[in-house]
Amino acid sequence: MAHTPEKPAFAPGKDGTKHHLGHTRTSLHADHALLTPDSFVRAPLPGMKNATAIVHTAPAMGAAFTQYTAEFETGGELGPCVSQRFLFVLDGEICVLASGKNYALQPGGYAFFPVALTERVSAPKSSRIAVIEKKYQPLEGVRAPSILISEESAAAPQPFMGDDSLAVRMLLPDDSSHDFAVNTMLYQPGATLPMVESHVMEHGLLMLEGEGIYRLGNSWYPVAAGDFIWMAPYCPQWFGALGKVPAKYLIYKPWNRHPLE
Numbered sequence: 001m002a003h004t005p006e007k008p009a010f011a012p013g014k015d016g017t018k019h020h021l022g023h024t025r026t027s028l029h030a031d032h033a034l035l036t037p038d039s040f041v042r043a044p045l046p047g048m049k050n051a052t053a054i055v056h057t058a059p060a061m062g063a064a065f066t067q068y069t070a071e072f073e074t075g076g077e078l079g080p081c082v083s084q085r086f087l088f089v090l091d092g093e094i095c096v097l098a099s100g101k102n103y104a105l106q107p108g109g110y111a112f113f114p115v116a117l118t119e120r121v122s123a124p125k126s127s128r129i130a131v132i133e134k135k136y137q138p139l140e141g142v143r144a145p146s147i148l149i150s151e152e153s154a155a156a157p158q159p160f161m162g163d164d165s166l167a168v169r170m171l172l173p174d175d176s177s178h179d180f181a182v183n184t185m186l187y188q189p190g191a192t193l194p195m196v197e198s199h200v201m202e203h204g205l206l207m208l209e210g211e212g213i214y215r216l217g218n219s220w221y222p223v224a225a226g227d228f229i230w231m232a233p234y235c236p237q238w239f240g241a242l243g244k245v246p247a248k249y250l251i252y253k254p255w256n257r258h259p260l261e
């Protein structure tokens with residue numbers, strides 16, 4: 001991407017926010033990270049055209065996967081990927097060319113690409129997507145997953161542990177060919193996780209709407225749409241939605257694999 005003094009690619013606070021005396025809600029710990037938009041740094045990844053990435057988590061942080069937000073200018077493109085890849089459209093429109101077919105994805109649309117596939121992902125207008133990439137862990141006797149293109153509204157909402165005020169949509173099929181899950185969780189105002197969870201799976205979490213309080217380890221953080229959270233395995237976690245509108249997040253976890261593998 002062209003790098004002009006008027007529009008630097010590396011611009012913390014590009015959204016207009018300014019840090020007051022070094023204050024930010026961004027907070028990094030061994031077992032969790034909260035990263036807020038005022039501290040996001042943009043840089044292109046190999047193969048990107050007219051696009052930049054905000055890498056939210058990666059092995060450098062301790063995660064076994066990579067999650068980033070890709071921001072495209074008109075005509076922007078993602079680079080190639082050696083692992084499996086999941087993307088979820090946040091804003092704008094995304095064109096996918098895969099297995100000889102073209103798809104157009106709108107906000108809420110998503111795609112899963114298995115390892116062997118060479119997809120082309122481009123943006124006909126200014127757009128943003130959440131991207132998750134993970135090395136595939138094959139399972140003996142189980143076929144590798146296939147390409148999937150769908151939209152969030154096509155996944156039926158399920159009450160979480162019987163609570164109608166907390167709806168989960170599973171975006172990937174719950175079969176053991178997939179080694180990770182991506183879900184959306186929609187909390188009505190005042191809804192909470194029913195328990196403090198502590199589990200072997202790590203999480204990547206992008207706040208999509210609303211706000212609330214996230215407990216991570218032994219700290220409680222105010223969080224809002226646009227924030228990213230990484231939770232290491234076993235990080236104690238709990239969320240309560242605040243405000244007058246629902247809170248929603250997109251959440252990743254490794255799934256369907258034995259911890260020894």
Ligand code: UGY
Pocket residue numbers: 185193197203237238251253
């Ligand atoms: O799927 C999950 O583990 C989810 N309930 N965790 C979370 O929302 N922090």
Ligand code: MN
Pocket residue numbers: 197199203237
């Ligand atoms: Mn969890």
